[in-house]
Amino acid sequence: MPTIAVIEDNADNRLLARAILEDHYRIVEYDGGAVALAAMVDDPPDVVLLDISLPEMDGSEVLRRLRQVPRLRDLPVIALTAHAMAGDRERFLAAGFDAYVSKPIVDEQILLDEVARLLGGPPGGAPSWTT
Amino acid sequence: MSDVLDPEAARRLHRIGGTRLLQGMIELFLEHAPARLAAADAALAAGALAEAERAWHSLKSSAGNLGAIRLQTAAGQAEGAAAAGDGAAAAAAGIAVKRECPVAEAALRCLWQELRDADDRGD
DSSP: OOEEEEEOSOHHHHHHHHHHHTTTSEEEEESSHHHHHHHHHHSOOSEEEEESOOSSSOHHHHHHHHTTSTTTTTOOEEEEESOOOTTHHHHHHHTTOSEEEESSOSOHHHHHHHHHHHHTSSTTOOOGGGO | OTTTBOHHHHHHHHHHHHHHHHHHHHHHHHHHHHHHHHHHHHHHHTTOHHHHHHHHHHHHHHHHHTTBHHHHHHHHHHHHHHHTTOHHHHHHHHHHHHHHHHHHHHHHHHHHHHHHHHHHHTO
16 A cells, blocks of 8 residues: 655544555654654655645755655655645646645545655555556 | 625535544534634734735635635735735735635534534434
């Protein structure tokens, strides 16, 4: 079962992401960027769901550092943000994120579809690069 | 109550994770909202607009998950004012947040109790 790392400081958003994804994926939660970067080196997920508005180290900085780690640099990363302003999607994709999902998640299928797309198969399927 | 809570949000959460998820989301909101209000207040008093912005952002996000529309809107306005560096506007918007938060909390407590009562009845 592919692993999704959820990096999000708000416990309610982590709970919601887990509820949406846990039937199909193994979920690993982190409440901050630094702890996530340290842990993911030893336990790399298949997809990262990364909140932008993290305290201390924001999501863009987490992404920048993640791309510098050889074991993590090719991980698909979904930007998750409650800013939801016009042009956000283009801005985050240009910054190197692989997908963008806005909060609140009003349609859970959007998140499921993005994760499945990045894994190259239907929800719960093995990552395409392992088959 | 629909101008306080969008019932669609509760339906969505229930569809995703049943009563357990919906109650869990409400409990987390009620647990964290007072600290976020206090953090925004303290930051505002200290002139730390970035910290106030973060507290309002978290409140906006949590309110949005539960369909607490008026609180979500007020917190978003306060967040925006803080992000723009406008302390006076942030303070004014923060008053609206403090007015709306107890209203949302009361509505969510009612919803939580309704869910519990329904569960007790075996609905």
